Amino acid sequence: xxxxxxxxxxxxxxxxxxxxxxxxxxxxxxxxxxTNVVEGIPWAAKLTTDWLKTLREDFSVKSDDTFxxxxxxxxxxxxxxxxxxxxxxxxxxxxxxxxDKLFPWVEVPTNNVDELNSIPCxxxxxxxxxxxxxxxxxxxxxxxxxxxxxxxxxxxxxxLYYHSIAFKxxxxxxxxxxxxxxxxxxxxxxxxxxxxxx
Numbered sequence: 001x002x003x004x005x006x007x008x009x010x011x012x013x014x015x016x017x018x019x020x021x022x023x024x025x026x027x028x029x030x031x032x033x034x035t036n037v038v039e040g041i042p043w044a045a046k047l048t049t050d051w052l053k054t055l056r057e058d059f060s061v062k063s064d065d066t067f068x069x070x071x072x073x074x075x076x077x078x079x080x081x082x083x084x085x086x087x088x089x090x091x092x093x094x095x096x097x098x099x100d101k102l103f104p105w106v107e108v109p110t111n112n113v114d115e116l117n118s119i120p121c122x123x124x125x126x127x128x129x130x131x132x133x134x135x136x137x138x139x140x141x142x143x144x145x146x147x148x149x150x151x152x153x154x155x156x157x158x159x160l161y162y163h164s165i166a167f168k169x170x171x172x173x174x175x176x177x178x179x180x181x182x183x184x185x186x187x188x189x190x191x192x193x194x195x196x197x198x
Contacts, residue, residue: 039133044169055107065144068125070127072189074149074156106125
């Protein structure tokens with residue numbers, strides 16, 4: 001595995017398995033949850049370097065596209081629900097249509113890039129990506145739109161803690177005190193909230 005330095009910490013590229021949790025976490029300790037490190041950032045294990053490369057090369061961003069971009073647990077679902085209501089103009093809709101179907105999450109490789117490209121305009125996409133990860137329009141095109149949602153870091157930390165425990169794929173079982181240390185040091189999914197929100 002390649003080593004990636006992200007400032008004060010070095011992550012190994014690729015899938016990092018969970019290590020046992022303890023009461024407090026310190027810099028240099030292994031991560032107590034399962035993650036996939038892509039370009040130096042710890043992601044949910046779904047995102048791969050290959051999918052990110054495919055997005056950059058084959059996904060066609062259009063000038064009327066909108067990306068709802070948030071750090072995890074910062075309000076993307078809430079914001080997408082508002083957009084859904086605005087787009088429906090108050091009309092009832094098929095309740096079986098999920099937000100993921102209406103507004104695909106571009107970092108999730110279960111999406112097919114051809115399907116993403118064929119979505120009729122205007123398109124709205126969800127992303128937790130940093131600016132370097134979110135797909136861009138090609139040179140010479142008008143820029144697309146971004147809605148960036150910001151949430152207080154205390155609330156993000158608490159919500160991300162419960163999210164990490166609830167999703168078995170993260171394999172996190174530690175106490176909040178350990179998770180708080182991880183969050184403050186940027187050793188959680190998507191890295192440092194403080195760096196992400198700069």
